[in-house]
Amino acid sequence: MPEGHTIHRLAADHFERFGGRPVRATSPQGKFSDSAALLDGQVMESTEAHGKHLFLGFGPLGWVHIHLGLFGKVNFGAAPPPPPTDTVRLRLACPTAYVDLRGPTACELIADGEKQAIHDRLGPDPLRADDAACNSGGERAWDRVSRSRTTVAALLMDQKIIAGVGNVYRAEVLFRHGIDPYRTGIDLRRAEWTAIWTDLVELMREGVRNNRIDTVRPEHTPEAMGRPPRVDDHGGEVYVYRRAQLPCHVCGGEIRTAALAARNLFWCPSCQQG
DNA sequence: GTAGGATGCTAAC
């Protein structure tokens, strides 16, 4: 689930249900009990996302900083909440709704300064308004990308360079621009990077709206290509992600996979030669 | 029932 679009969506969903109201906070699993006791009865004043980091603002008390990691899950429901299972790290509840957090890499109560330190070590986020505006984030990322001998596939996953992109968006955006994932940053042209950045802004915004990742252009949908309808098993329509050894939707060639920076990379060698 | 993998990241070597 969790790439940047998921986290921005979670920020909005938390605020919609709990924003401006006092919440009940518990940690059935126990690992967040002390902080939950402090939060209990406090007002959630704001919510915010930067890359894959979620911040729930509780005024002078500080922020709940949540990072889902690979396994973390968030589940919203309508009141009354069912009895929590023992894996629930944090449950927040108000008279109308509740939310359960399970398996996060991080769930901690932090102060303003600690929150700022997290922002400082993250790169620009295509989903943050000031980064998207006038391509300012894209330009900032280009400063680093254009000087790097690292592959573009690895750069896209580096949260210091660009925040919020995960394994699905990296594979898909490279396919959409016909870029060989093994090209290095220093070898990319500025126009290619600008196209990647502006595409990510659009794709990820749509990801927030739909709460899933769809990357297939209208002219390549099964209907447009005269092929039977399909469902990718992670819930969105994509070109290459987790489609190893299947035929490319565009050229029919075989999608390849390889380990890169401890993650599975997927690409179409014939469509991505640029 | 069990093993293994997954849209992530960090610390330690």
Next chain:
DNA sequence: TTAGCCTCCTACG
């Protein structure tokens, strides 16, 4: 580069 963290789901006996 690797191990470790945390949970859920699928594939396989």
